[in-house]
Structures are given as structure tokens and as C-alpha cells.
Amino acid sequence: MIKLSISSMLRKVLIITAILAFSLTAKNTLAQKEDQKETIQKFGTALQIINFAYVDSVDSPDLVEDAIIAMLKDLDPHSAYISKEEVERVNEPLEGSFEGIGVTFQLFNDTILVVAPVPDGPSDKLGIIAGDKIVLINGEVATGEKIDNQYVMDRLRGEKGTVVNVSVKRAGRKKLIDFDIVRDKIPLNSIDATYMAAPEVGYIKLTRFSKTSMDEFRESVETLRSEGMKDMILDLRGNSGGYLNIAVELGDEFLSDGKLIVYTEGLRSPKEDFLATKAGNFDKEGKVIVLINEGSASASEIVSGAVQDWDRGLVVGRRSFGKGLVQRPFRLPDGSVIRLTTARYHTPTGRCIQKPYEDGVDEYYKDFKNRLDHGELVSADSIVFPDSLKYYTPGGRLVYGGGGVMPDVFIPIDSTRFSDYYTDLVRKGVFNEFTMSYLDKNRSTLLKKYPGFDEFLNSFSVSDGIFAEFNEQAAKSKVLRSEDDKFYYPDEHIKIQIKALIARNLWDTNAYFRVISALDKELSTAIDLLEEGTMFSELNIE
Numbered sequence: 217m218i219k220l221s222i223s224s225m226l227r228k229v230l231i232i233t234a235i236l237a238f239s240l241t242a243k244n245t246l247a248q249k250e251d252q253k254e255t256i257q258k259f260g261t262a263l264q265i266i267n268f269a270y271v272d273s274v275d276s277p278d279l280v281e282d283a284i285i286a287m288l289k290d291l292d293p294h295s296a297y298i299s300k301e302e303v304e305r306v307n308e309p310l311e312g313s314f315e316g317i318g319v320t321f322q323l324f325n326d327t328i329l330v331v332a333p334v335p336d337g338p339s340d341k342l343g344i345i346a347g348d349k350i351v352l353i354n355g356e357v358a359t360g361e362k363i364d365n366q367y368v369m370d371r372l373r374g375e376k377g378t379v380v381n382v383s384v385k386r387a388g389r390k391k392l393i394d395f396d397i398v399r400d401k402i403p404l405n406s407i408d409a410t411y412m413a414a415p416e417v418g419y420i421k422l423t424r425f426s427k428t429s430m431d432e433f434r435e436s437v438e439t440l441r442s443e444g445m446k447d448m449i450l451d452l453r454g455n456s457g458g459y460l461n462i463a464v465e466l467g468d469e470f471l472s473d474g475k476l477i478v479y480t481e482g483l484r485s486p487k488e489d490f491l492a493t494k495a496g497n498f499d500k501e502g503k504v505i506v507l508i509n510e511g512s513a514s515a516s517e518i519v520s521g522a523v524q525d526w527d528r529g530l531v532v533g534r535r536s537f538g539k540g541l542v543q544r545p546f547r548l549p550d551g552s553v554i555r556l557t558t559a560r561y562h563t564p565t566g567r568c569i570q571k572p573y574e575d576g577v578d579e580y581y582k583d584f585k586n587r588l589d590h591g592e593l594v595s596a597d598s599i600v601f602p603d604s605l606k607y608y609t610p611g612g613r614l615v616y617g618g619g620g621v622m623p624d625v626f627i628p629i630d631s632t633r634f635s636d637y638y639t640d641l642v643r644k645g646v647f648n649e650f651t652m653s654y655l656d657k658n659r660s661t662l663l664k665k666y667p668g669f670d671e672f673l674n675s676f677s678v679s680d681g682i683f684a685e686f687n688e689q690a691a692k693s694k695v696l697r698s699e700d701d702k703f704y705y706p707d708e709h710i711k712i713q714i715k716a717l718i719a720r721n722l723w724d725t726n727a728y729f730r731v732i733s734a735l736d737k738e739l740s741t742a743i744d745l746l747e748e749g750t751m752f753s754e755l756n757i758e
Contacts, residue, residue: 292557293573293580294541300551310458312428316373318402324652327359328368331721338400346721347659352383374399409729410436414743418445425458425515430465437497447503447746457514464490467522472499475526478518480542482559503752504529505742510584513537520621521563527611527755531623532742538620540570565607567617596626611755627738631703638705640695650689651717669723678711709735
């Protein structure tokens, strides 16, 4: 290994200096200045001793990275170090795009299977279709055991304007089809589904708060209004968050001018209020329901908390994750980044919904298991909030701080999800493998019989014959039902899952969610609440 030079050592020490400066208390006393100087000298001296006196050569950059990671881990669960190599990959989902050929793919029997080309992307424009199998990339055989997700991304993604040659095997064609694809910017959509869930009820599923989210959201609202939407269900289940400013913009859509959406405050971050403006497109008319669960975090909690605190709508589902900390990125000299928690955010009533993390990061992320063990996911009665965390909305509704946003209407988790049989079907890829095999044989027949999704939704069903083939596939994968299984996953649910996956592969994720909604208790409850309207009358929401 190459030893670190003195200049490199000093540069690394300066990095540590910047980090430690944020860890010091606010009082600017001489004693603290001396402590700071001594601490920096101590770290630098320790690193020099290791570098020059250790029995073997050492990788000093790695030691510094390990030290940074350890320091940040001691602060809170969300402060993090991101290496230079990881920065682009980590930011990609929030940037809303990447550069590549524009296909959604799946590995099927050691082969790259095109699930769908991105609409208007490079592959779509050249005529690559769902079901094509990419078997050659730039003349190299792209099948076999060496194929994994990283292999595919390394070869198909690349700088905009560069060319990649792929050869695909297409059902019904004896010869391979060659394509020279010019890579381009490919959008990463943050909205998975937009459709009318019931007469006058629009449904939007937002999966992340990225740079493109508000453009997508406004387009979805416009589409749904053209189809007769008066009330909205915003699905933030499983949405782990994203950019704070996007959460503020989304909250602005539902609140009238001047209302507080959220405020942030930290020891070195003065209180900052984020207020709604006149720009909201859904702030005056129409009922709103926000769906959340234990996977809804951060920006999702800002939006659901604001809607709840102003009595603008109802929150339905299960208690959210409980992330009330704000991170700010700080770039280090080598291109790496520290995402440091700089403030806490509070909902309009003053709630901080950050759950405790005093017991360490490992325990912090065991929260889902703890909730399950305590019975919280199946019964709201298992959730106890101390009186000190009580808050009241302007309409007199009781809400709580600490540990997430508690919904107005609790929906227990679908316990059949914990069936060993169902878990094994998913874990061993039986659903995906069967769907791909079935479509490999029947894609053209299905599209001829069901030229549009609505025909498929209303007329197609998984027959006993299809289901028997599925069970054969499960048996080949050594997935069998057991009498010892604590939970039973119904056959009818499996059939709907198969139908939904077929729809996704024939059309898009929107089609998948429209089919799978038949199993969605939270969504059906939200629709019932909107149509019945009593709880909204109590909130004086028209």
C-alpha cells in the first residue's frame, strides 16, 4: 500500500477539523477553543503515529473514512458519509433522471429481459419492445452466471450521446435483431400510479420527493381533473422522503395562502418557517386523504402532518416511521459528502415526530420488528403516547408528537403478508419467473385479445389452468404450502397478484396498481370515507 504523504495527511486532518467544528457547543469560550485545538491535534497526532510507526503499511484514506463514519454514527441515525464513488448513485433517485438506453429490465434465467422500454426513450424510439431478450452487448455475450444487476448497469448506462450496440432475441424471430442505441437522459418517475379510484375520486401514488415530483404531481392532477376528480387520495405509503423543498411545495398544494407548512430549527440553524402561498391547486375545494404506513418518513411526514394539523384532510393507515431530522450535504475536498443533521422539523402545531434513537442505530432500525412484536401493526390500542406529546389542531382534533404521525383512521397490516408460503414465493422469485414464462408464450395473444388495459382489467382472470401452471412452477422452486404456516395467503390473492404482474409487463406500473387495488384495504377504506363524508363534515371540509 502507498503511505500517505505529509501534505495528504494535513488535508485529511483539515477534513476532520471541519467535522469536529460542528460537534462543538455553541458557547465561544477560550476553554472550548483550547479543547477544539487539542482535539484536532490529538486526532492528527494519532493518525501520524499510525502512519509512520505501525508494523505494516496502512491505507490512511480508509482509516480517515472509517473515523468519519464512526463519528457520524455516534451523532444520530441519519447523518452519513457518502464516498465520492457513491455520490452519484445515491443522488440519482432524487435527481429524477440518469443516462442510459431507457429500459426496465429483469434477470430471467441468466438473461436480460426487457420488461418495458421507457416511453419516448432511446430504446422505445428504435422499436425495442417488452419481452425482448438482450443477449449481446457490444459483441459480448450477455447471458449466463456472470449476469447480475451491476453487470447490466455497467454496460447499458453511460454518458449521454454515446452508443451501445445490443442484439436481442425476440419471440417469433429466428435471427437476432441488432440495435445501435444512442444513450440519453432517462427520467426516473416519482409517481407510480395516477388513476380514478372511484367516481369523482382521484388516486396518486408518490414514491419519492425528487426534483421532478411537483411537475409530475401537477400533471397528474390535471389529468384526473379532466376525468372528473373532485376528491383526492394521496398515497405516501412506503415513501421514505427526499427533498425538503419538494415536501413544502406539495404541502402548499393543499393549504391556503399564509398557513405554516413546517418549520425547522437547530442549534446552529435559526428557526425557519415555510408558509403556503397562493399557488396551491387543491387548497380550497375537494376532500383529501393521505395514506401512510410504517415506511412513510421524512418529507412524507411533513405533508401528512401539515394536512392533519390544519384539519385539511384525513390521514389513514398506520403510524409513520418517525424521522423528524433535516440533513444538509457538505462536500469534502476529495468529492465525498457528509450528510449532516443540522435541524429538526416541526409540524404546524409544533410537533416534532422524530422517534428516539438513544439506544443506537441498530436498535433504531429494528423499530418495525418491535412494532410487530408489540402488536401495534394490528391494533391501534397497542400504541401509547405520553400526555406530554399531546397537541390540538385548530379544529380541536387531538394529535401526538414523537415517533411518527398517528393516522386519524387506523388500518391494521394485512397479516397474510407474513405467510411463510407467500414469503417464499416472493423470495424465490416464483411470481416473476412464472409471469415472464407465461408472457413469453402468450404476450401477442393477450395483446390481440385485450388491445387496451380496460378490457384486460374487466375481462381477464387467472383461470384454473393458469393457476395450476403457477403451482407447478412453485413446486419446481420447492415452494409448498405447509400446515405449520401461521398465516394463510389465499389463492385468490395469488391470482390477483399474477394478474397485476401480467398487467405491469403488458402496460406499466399504473396498470399494476389498478389491478392490485382489489387487495388494498387502506385504499378501499379511504374511498368509503370519502363517499360517506361524515368525518369530513366534522372537520368542516366541503
